[in-house]
Amino acid sequence: MAPRRVTPSGSLLLLSPEMPVPATAPGLPISNARLAMVIFLAFETMLFAAFIAAFLVFRLSATAWPPADLPSLPIAVTWLNTFVLIASGYAMSRAVRGLRRADQRQLERGLMAAGILGSLFLAVQGSEWVRLVQHGLTLSTGMYGATFYTLIGIHGVHVLSAVLWLLILVVGVQRDRFRSRVRVPIELCAMYWYFVVAVWGALFYLVYLL
Amino acid sequence: MTLRHAALSALAALLVAMPEQVLAQGCAMCRTTLAGSDDPLVGAINASVIFLMSMPYLIVGSIGGWMYLTVRRHHAASPAETFESVEVEGDDT
Numbered sequence: 287m288a289p290r291r292v293t294p295s296g297s298l299l300l301l302s303p304e305m306p307v308p309a310t311a312p313g314l315p316i317s318n319a320r321l322a323m324v325i326f327l328a329f330e331t332m333l334f335a336a337f338i339a340a341f342l343v344f345r346l347s348a349t350a351w352p353p354a355d356l357p358s359l360p361i362a363v364t365w366l367n368t369f370v371l372i373a374s375g376y377a378m379s380r381a382v383r384g385l386r387r388a389d390q391r392q393l394e395r396g397l398m399a400a401g402i403l404g405s406l407f408l409a410v411q412g413s414e415w416v417r418l419v420q421h422g423l424t425l426s427t428g429m430y431g432a433t434f435y436t437l438i439g440i441h442g443v444h445v446l447s448a449v450l451w452l453l454i455l456v457v458g459v460q461r462d463r464f465r466s467r468v469r470v471p472i473e474l475c476a477m478y479w480y481f482v483v484a485v486w487g488a489l490f491y492l493v494y495l496l
Numbered sequence: 497m498t499l500r501h502a503a504l505s506a507l508a509a510l511l512v513a514m515p516e517q518v519l520a521q522g523c524a525m526c527r528t529t530l531a532g533s534d535d536p537l538v539g540a541i542n543a544s545v546i547f548l549m550s551m552p553y554l555i556v557g558s559i560g561g562w563m564y565l566t567v568r569r570h571h572a573a574s575p576a577e578t579f580e581s582v583e584v585e586g587d588d589t
Binding site for chain 2: 315316324325328331332335336338339340342343344345346347348349
């Protein structure tokens, strides 16, 4: 059986479904999927930048922030929640490490931990929102409420979509183990997850601490 | 002088002759509101514009830097690797 040369168009098709497929095709330093995700994240960055720019106009021009008759934001709880999200990013990095070492257990544990911590972050955010609404801060409570709920809400939607994506991947990993169908999506999901964590750092500083 | 050169020269002359203030005008409402004002809104809008204007440069620069480093690292790790040099063992087709 003579070894056969692989052409660019057929290189991945020749691999067995049971074999771990490299995230990048042979000879290509950056895979198409990863490049597409980077471009998508660039769009996402501009989306957040536009909202942050609008927030800056209102925040920097305000003489009193928050307005005297409105509640302050819960900084202590949000600090803890920030650490929860950072921990989820660390768990995701452990999962990716497990994927690269072909360590099924580390991969599953990392993905599950990231999903649980992401869900915890969303739950705490949701409970804080309920409390703020009860204290009179709603979307229609002037620019303070509008900017807060818009910025944090958009980020929350991103975290929610990342958690859902992660759940699908966890099911896929448990069914397919290291088949080619789950490897690249896990790496893309990890990139998205790191992005969501990084954006939260900027939002937390601007909305809660500035 | 060809027609193309003439058109380009006319365009250049038009740009040079155009008053500077016309270029400086943005949104009429913003200009009316902010010109010569001590309102903190002026600084806020300026900061916001600078932030938003810098973002595309930051994004493109970051992506370009990441791609450059990735490609350089890849070539350092496998300088002679190409598609044609990759072989699959045990394939009898």
